[in-house]
Amino acid sequence: MAALLEITGLSTRFKLPGGELRAVEGVDLTLEPGETLALVGESGCGKSMTAASIMRLVPPPGRIVSGSIRFKGEDLLQLPEDQMRNVRGNRIAMVFQDPMTSLNPVFTIGNQIAEGLRLHRGLSKKLAEDEAVEMLSLVGIPAPRERLKDYPHQLSGGMRQRVMIAMALTCRPELVIADEPTTALDVTIQAQILELLDRLKEETGMGLILITHNLGIVAERAHRTAIMYAGEIVESAPTDELFGNPLHPYTRGLLASLPENAQPGERLATIAGSVPDLKMALAGCPFRERCPICEEVCATHHPGMKEAGPGHLVRCLMVP
Amino acid sequence: MKPLLNAQNLVKQFPVQAGPFEPRRILTAVAGIDLELYPGETLGLAGESGCGKSTVARLLTGLMPASSGSISFDGRELGSLDAPGLVRFRKEVQMIFQDPFSSLNPRMRVEEIIGEPLAIHGIGTPAERRDRVATLATRVGLSPDHLKRFPHEFSGGQRQRIGIARALAVSPRLIIADEPVSALDLSIQAQIINLLQDLKAELDLGFLFITHDLSVLRHLSDRVAIMYLGRIVETGSREAVLDRFLHPYTEVLLSAIPRIDGAKEHRVIARGELPSPLAPPSGCPFHTRCPYAQPVCASEPPPLEEKEPGHAAACHFSKDIYRSKR
Ligand SMILES: Nc1ncnc2c1ncn2[C@@H]1O[C@H](COP(=O)(O)OP(=O)(O)OP(=O)(O)O)[C@@H](O)[C@H]1O
Ligand SMILES: Nc1ncnc2c1ncn2[C@@H]1O[C@H](COP(=O)(O)OP(=O)(O)OP(=O)(O)O)[C@@H](O)[C@H]1O
Ligand code: SF4
Ligand code: SF4
Ligand SMILES: [Mg+2]
Ligand SMILES: [Mg+2]
Numbered sequence: 001m002a003a004l005l006e007i008t009g010l011s012t013r014f015k016l017p018g019g020e021l022r023a024v025e026g027v028d029l030t031l032e033p034g035e036t037l038a039l040v041g042e043s044g045c046g047k048s049m050t051a052a053s054i055m056r057l058v059p060p061p062g063r064i065v066s067g068s069i070r071f072k073g074e075d076l077l078q079l080p081e082d083q084m085r086n087v088r089g090n091r092i093a094m095v096f097q098d099p100m101t102s103l104n105p106v107f108t109i110g111n112q113i114a115e116g117l118r119l120h121r122g123l124s125k126k127l128a129e130d131e132a133v134e135m136l137s138l139v140g141i142p143a144p145r146e147r148l149k150d151y152p153h154q155l156s157g158g159m160r161q162r163v164m165i166a167m168a169l170t171c172r173p174e175l176v177i178a179d180e181p182t183t184a185l186d187v188t189i190q191a192q193i194l195e196l197l198d199r200l201k202e203e204t205g206m207g208l209i210l211i212t213h214n215l216g217i218v219a220e221r222a223h224r225t226a227i228m229y230a231g232e233i234v235e236s237a238p239t240d241e242l243f244g245n246p247l248h249p250y251t252r253g254l255l256a257s258l259p260e261n262a263q264p265g266e267r268l269a270t271i272a273g274s275v276p277d278l279k280m281a282l283a284g285c286p287f288r289e290r291c292p293i294c295e296e297v298c299a300t301h302h303p304g305m306k307e308a309g310p311g312h313l314v315r316c317l318m319v320p
Numbered sequence: 321m322k323p324l325l326n327a328q329n330l331v332k333q334f335p336v337q338a339g340p341f342e343p344r345r346i347l348t349a350v351a352g353i354d355l356e357l358y359p360g361e362t363l364g365l366a367g368e369s370g371c372g373k374s375t376v377a378r379l380l381t382g383l384m385p386a387s388s389g390s391i392s393f394d395g396r397e398l399g400s401l402d403a404p405g406l407v408r409f410r411k412e413v414q415m416i417f418q419d420p421f422s423s424l425n426p427r428m429r430v431e432e433i434i435g436e437p438l439a440i441h442g443i444g445t446p447a448e449r450r451d452r453v454a455t456l457a458t459r460v461g462l463s464p465d466h467l468k469r470f471p472h473e474f475s476g477g478q479r480q481r482i483g484i485a486r487a488l489a490v491s492p493r494l495i496i497a498d499e500p501v502s503a504l505d506l507s508i509q510a511q512i513i514n515l516l517q518d519l520k521a522e523l524d525l526g527f528l529f530i531t532h533d534l535s536v537l538r539h540l541s542d543r544v545a546i547m548y549l550g551r552i553v554e555t556g557s558r559e560a561v562l563d564r565f566l567h568p569y570t571e572v573l574l575s576a577i578p579r580i581d582g583a584k585e586h587r588v589i590a591r592g593e594l595p596s597p598l599a600p601p602s603g604c605p606f607h608t609r610c611p612y613a614q615p616v617c618a619s620e621p622p623p624l625e626e627k628e629p630g631h632a633a634a635c636h637f638s639k640d641i642y643r644s645k646r
Contacts, residue, residue, distance in 0.1 A: 041505075042505050042508075043477075043504070043505045043508065142596045158369035159369075159370075185369055186532040187534065187573060187576040187578070188572060188576045189368070189369060190576070190578070213505045216535075219578065220578045221578075257507045257510040259510075259513065259533075259535040259536055259538070259539040262539065264539050264541075264558065267517070268510035268514055268539070270511050271507045
């Protein structure tokens with residue numbers, strides 16, 4: 001079977017006064033139909049820009065400088081803009097990190113959901129409204145028909161996030177990219193939405209890229225997990241393998257900092273230091289200043305991706 | 321020991337109107353809750369999105385008046401405070417906000433942001449304030465050269481530190497923190513949690529910590545209170561509530577935590593839709609979703625009562641349900 005999405009050598013950069021900022025650097029990713037891929041990593045490591053690159057929505061002064069993004073065999077980076085517009089929202093849907101800026105404040109939420117249904121699926125006003133109600137109740141909005149008349153500012157943060165998810169799912173996309181879709185939601189609603197996504201995946205073969213810092217969600221939902229650091233993927237593996245046998249020092253640090261891994265009240269483990277300036281030229285390993293097992297060679301050699309086991313890739317010079 | 325903060329039968333109602341010609345309705349965000357907070361203690365408050373946690377925080381910090389009920393700080397009723405008394409209260413109770421991006425004034429430098437409460441309360445000379453700001457910045461792990469910068473030049477974790485330094489500036493005795501770490505990534509979250517723990521131990525602060533992350537709740541709290549639809553449904557020590565829960569909602573909440581071992585068999589699922597706070601269910605507010613509901617639950621509201629020493633729950637059947645389970 002052909003991969004649903006195949007990204008090779010994707011690099012996205014921002015031209016800034018102080019130099020070029022490498023937001024995404026040589027990223028390779030593959031997603032099969034019905035698969036969930038989790039993208040995890042420190043704030044600013046390039047997760048959202050990877051997603052924006054797939055949608056071809058990188059904000060200026062950013063631009064994709066190299067690579068290919070094949071969606072069912074077709075390179076999205078070569079599509080004319082009008083065809084890309086059809087892909088966006090219809091075949092690939094995105095749930096954005098910040099629901100307030102991605103909902104239109106001057107239209108009711110009913111309007112915004114039904115609009116997409118009429119445009120992309122040609123439904124009548126009545127049918128579109130019924131389907132919007134159905135979608136809102138699926139994402140756990142109480143009294144959905146009454147809520148259609150609400151403007152975004154009248155909803156709580158958690159509700160806005162659910163509306164965004166409902167909008168992304170109405171067009172039955174083949175791929176959903178969800179950027180921190182459940183951060184503002186409490187655990188019960190979180191579970192309900194993730195169940196819904198799983199069900200749609202089973203029914204329609206939809207693929208899902210899940211960007212989150214909640215490792216519990218990753219463990220439960222993702223088939224594969226890719227860990228990003230400073231624009232690069234530093235480790236990727238089937239999720240069970242990654243949590244059972246983490247190899248990259250950054251992945252290990254991340255897992256150690258979970259509150260579950262400490263006794264109540266004890267100090268939590270942290271990763272000392274901070275992310276390097278992404279505008280500086282890459283010499284050596286970008287993690288070396290924070291790495292507990294760093295050696296001299298790490299300052300001069302940039303580690304490449306190595307296969308450490310079946311489907312388990314890691315970018316570290318010290319992993320045999 | 322006397323409580324630092326004591327809230328009795330706190331109620332907050334909002335009039336809401338769907339449109340200019342729609343009828344006005346009453347939304348009860350907080351429906352009569354009692355809370356006590358002691359020095360050196362962290363009370364963790366958790367519950368469903370929209371159950372009233374942030375409203376409780378706003379009431380307790382005096383940012384919003386309660387519809388009814390009483391709040392006393394250090395033995396004195398808030399309503400009876402004269403102007404200087406209120407100023408002292410505003411100094412001794414500080415708030416840390418959820419969003420490190422929108423809660424800092426973008427046009428002020430970090431040193432002005434941290435020093436502002438000192439200036440407002442007229443504490444110290446300008447030179448003394450500068451010293452104090454520098455000390456605070458170091459205390460929360462910011463370096464002196466950060467002080468001249470603006471908020472947008474900082475990462476989420478650094479901004480949250482600025483907010484914490486600001487809250488500490490006037491030496492408060494109680495800090496109310498509303499989801500202070502949920503917007504942060506894991507390693508930064510761990511740094512902030514460690515910082516809060518250190519400060520609490522060092523300064524004997526009282527802490528009210530609001531979060532929907534139950535592993536953070538378990539890590540930080542001495543006592544825990546669980547809210548549902550504007551009410552506290554269970555409260556007690558951390559171990560009592562999180563390990564020997566006596567309310568079905570607490571059980572549902574705990575079993576929904578996504579676990580790193582990926583096991584989902586432990587799930588107890590609440591059925592049905594979230595009720596609207598505009599039309600709360602009769603009887604037990606959880607009865608429309610409770611997996612153990614009995615006919616009486618739809619008519620008789622269960623009082624929040626002590627089921628074992630120091631451990632209270634609002635459920636008619638907690639003994640029956642959980643005796644057989646344990
Ligand atoms: N509009 C922009 N102009 C300049 N730099 C940008 C812009 N947007 C993003 N960047 C930079 O690109 C890098 C990657 O950002 P991205 O938003 O992908 O991070 P992220 O991994 O999604 O982080 P988070 O977890 O905080 O959302 C960051 O260093 C960021 O500062
Ligand atoms: N100013 C207001 N006017 C009308 N209703 C309000 C107002 N502030 C809060 N509410 C309502 O009161 C209820 C409780 O809101 P609150 O913000 O306290 O919830 P919360 O528990 O903090 O939720 P979350 O976890 O989503 O932050 C919600 O139904 C909300 O819509
Ligand atoms: S290459 Fe060196 S510095 Fe980089 S992660 Fe591996 S050991 Fe650490
Ligand atoms: S009183 Fe009844 S409905 Fe309410 S929590 Fe207990 S068993 Fe469930
Ligand atoms: Mg992002
Ligand atoms: Mg809140």
